[in-house]
Amino acid sequence: MSRPVAKRKVSHLPPPLVLVLIYAAFIVLGAVTLMLPFSTTAPITWSDAVFTATSAVTVTGLAVLDTGSNFTIFGQVAIAFLIQLGGLGLMTFAVLILSMLGMPVGFTHHLYLREDLNQTSATDLLELTKMILRVVLLCELIGAALLALVFIPEFGWGMGIWHSLFHSISAFNNAGFALFPDSLSQWVGNPVINIVVPLLFILGGLGFTVATDIWRTRKWHRFALHTKLMLVGTASLLIWSTTAFAVMEWSNPATLGQLDWASRLWASWFQAASTRTAGFNTVDIGSLTDGTTLMFMTLMVIGAGSTSTGGGIKVTTFIVLLLATYAFFKRHQHLDVFRRRLGADQVMKVLALAMVSVLLILFALFVMLVFHEGEFLDVAFETISAFGTVGLSRGVTGDLDTTGRIVIMFIMFVGRVGPLTLGFLLATRKPKRISYPSGTVYLG
Numbered sequence: 001m002s003r004p005v006a007k008r009k010v011s012h013l014p015p016p017l018v019l020v021l022i023y024a025a026f027i028v029l030g031a032v033t034l035m036l037p038f039s040t041t042a043p044i045t046w047s048d049a050v051f052t053a054t055s056a057v058t059v060t061g062l063a064v065l066d067t068g069s070n071f072t073i074f075g076q077v078a079i080a081f082l083i084q085l086g087g088l089g090l091m092t093f094a095v096l097i098l099s100m101l102g103m104p105v106g107f108t109h110h111l112y113l114r115e116d117l118n119q120t121s122a123t124d125l126l127e128l129t130k131m132i133l134r135v136v137l138l139c140e141l142i143g144a145a146l147l148a149l150v151f152i153p154e155f156g157w158g159m160g161i162w163h164s165l166f167h168s169i170s171a172f173n174n175a176g177f178a179l180f181p182d183s184l185s186q187w188v189g190n191p192v193i194n195i196v197v198p199l200l201f202i203l204g205g206l207g208f209t210v211a212t213d214i215w216r217t218r219k220w221h222r223f224a225l226h227t228k229l230m231l232v233g234t235a236s237l238l239i240w241s242t243t244a245f246a247v248m249e250w251s252n253p254a255t256l257g258q259l260d261w262a263s264r265l266w267a268s269w270f271q272a273a274s275t276r277t278a279g280f281n282t283v284d285i286g287s288l289t290d291g292t293t294l295m296f297m298t299l300m301v302i303g304a305g306s307t308s309t310g311g312g313i314k315v316t317t318f319i320v321l322l323l324a325t326y327a328f329f330k331r332h333q334h335l336d337v338f339r340r341r342l343g344a345d346q347v348m349k350v351l352a353l354a355m356v357s358v359l360l361i362l363f364a365l366f367v368m369l370v371f372h373e374g375e376f377l378d379v380a381f382e383t384i385s386a387f388g389t390v391g392l393s394r395g396v397t398g399d400l401d402t403t404g405r406i407v408i409m410f411i412m413f414v415g416r417v418g419p420l421t422l423g424f425l426l427a428t429r430k431p432k433r434i435s436y437p438s439g440t441v442y443l444g
Contacts, residue, residue, distance in 0.1 A: 020417050023086075027053045027413075030082045039075035047405060054409045056082035058416035059309055061176025061279035061391020062382075062408065064398050068179035073162070079177060080169050086416065087173025087204065087309035088136060131215065132208045136172065139203055143168035146196045150187065171200035174310040176279020176391030184270075188282040189263035194270050201278035202238075205304030206230055225340045226316060230305045233315040237302065241272035244295055254287030275299045277310030279391025286394040290377065293394075297381060300388035301357070311389030311415045313357050320350045361387050364411045372404040386411040 030053030033039060035046065048065055055062050056079050065071070067079060144164040151167075152160030163179055170177045178184060187193040203211065213227040220228070246268035249256045256264045267282050274280045276299045288296070303312010320335070324347050327335050335342040365383045372379065378394045385392050386408045400408060 023057060023413070023417055026082070026085060027057050029053075030057060030078065033078045034071070034075055036074075038072060039078060040071055041069065044070065047402065051405050051409055052079065053082060054412055055391070056175065056177065057086040058311075058389050058412040059083055059086045059173050059175040060311075060386060060389040060412045060415070061170075062386060062393055062397050062412070063177070063391075064400065064405070066181050067177055068181065076162075076166060076179065080166050083173050083175045083177060084169055087175065088132070131212045135208065135211045135215070139200060140165075140168045140172050143172060143196055143200045146192060150190060150192050167197065168200060171197045171278065171280065172204040172309065174201045174204050174277045174279070174304060174308070174389070176274075178280060183281045185282050185284070188259065188267050188270075191266070194266040194282070197280060198270055198273040198278075201280070201310075202234065202273060204309040205277050206234060207305035207308035209307045210305060225338055226306070228338050229316050229319050233319050234305070237276065237299070237315070238273060241275065241295070241299055242269050245272050245292060248289055248292045248295070249283075252287070252289060255283040275390070275392065276302055277304040277308075277312060277388060277390055279385075281392060285392050286378075293377060293381060296392065297384045300384050300390045300392070301361070303388045303390075311387070313353055317350050317353055320347065321354060324350070357387070360411070360414060364407055367407050368404060371407075372401060374399070382408065383411060387415040389415045 027050070031046065031049040034049040034052055035044070037043075044065065051062075051064050052067075054060075067076060071079065144161075147164040147168055148160060151163040154160065155163055166177075166179060167184075169175075176183075180186065184193055184197065207230060209224075210227045210230050213224050217223060223231075246256070246264065249268070250264060251257050256267055259267060270280070270282050275296045285296075301312055302318045303314055304310025306314045306316060320342065323335055323337055323342075335347060361384060364387070365380055368374075368379045368383055369376070374396055378396045381392075381394050382396055382400075384390075389412060397408075
């Protein structure tokens with residue numbers, strides 16, 4: 001009689017909580033895989049394995065070990081698989097496997113998938129999932145083919161193809177894992193690397209719903225409001241960050257100052273595109289000026305798009321915050337954009353997400369500063385990079401002690417599944433039965 005009761009208890013777990021447990025389980029399985037003797041070139045600790053698995057599943061890219069030299073081809077394949085799982089979405093992957101095996105995708109699976117894709121409805125999710133798979137495979141294969149033009153002549157056919165495939169997967173999923181200790185700095189002026197890699201993580205960072213909308217409609221006036229906001233917001237952030245980076249770093253001898261004119265432009269574009277979520281770099285991040293570092297931290301908090309392979313509070317959240325601020329000062333009663341009106345519930349959700357994110361970053365930064373010695377700017381940069389699942393580092397990841405690693409792993413995990421945990425908290429709310437008279441609070 002106890003078995004049916006257990007089933008009922010499991011079935012009543014909220015979908016966001018189930019997804020959190022699934023992500024955690026894959027991190028554990030990934031760590032066990034990386035601990036196998038044939039996964040590494042030399043023995044590693046459980047702390048190294050768990051940190052690497054967490055960084056891969058959360059598509060962050062922060063690394064305590066050099067991926068190219070410390071892991072064998074098998075270990076690198078395992079990391080690439082974890083990146084693909086984390087970027088594509090574990091429930092998306094599971095539903096695809098079930099559908100390919102001809103097994104029914106039940107209502108419970110639809111609920112989990114809805115939470116994993118951050119959708120408001122469970123209808124047409126299977127079709128969306130199949131579209132996501134087509135977009136992902138197409139982009140990654142095209143990206144790998146183009147990167148092979150650079151890597152095959154340099155590393156030969158076997159290693160060249162593997163380098164191309166690994167970096168294409170890592171780039172599209174906004175993971176930032178590279179097989180070189182200096183990321184992609186060797187190709188700071190290479191046009192193919194500077195075009196293909198940024199395009200991959202920009203496409204991955206726009207979000208699957210945006211990609212699906214563009215694929216289906218292909219006309220601006222028919223795009224959904226979310227698609228329009230993402231395209232305008234992403235383009236604006238790219239233009240602003242590229243220009244700002246070039247202006248602030250142009251004469252810095254440790255970054256752009258040592259490069260020729262063309263390479264400076266390529267590097268400015270690459271870093272500006274990578275900063276919000278991807279984690280690749282072609283210049284030394286630890287040598288940036290304080291002003292550029294602060295700009296990078298801001299961009300990492302903003303992050304990529306909803307239902308994308310990136311993290312952060314999301315571009316649309318940032319845009320709605322700006323629009324709400326503008327509407328307040330203009331004394332507008334409603335929030336209108338692109339001839340559409342945003343409801344008060346959406347604005348409240350944005351405010352909640354922003355507040356939770358700020359408190360989470362401050363809490364993690366406080367714990368890091370208490371238990372881990374280091375420069376404030378370096379620690380703050382590392383913490384925000386983990387929250388935004390970006391993966392950029394000022395060179396302090398390898399110096400983290402046990403407490404520092406635990407905090408960074410926690411913030412990476414919450415940065416990836418944060419909306420799910422927030423949804424779980426919101427799902428447990430109870431409607432109020434009592435209505436109180438309105439009051440006045442003096443603000444500002």
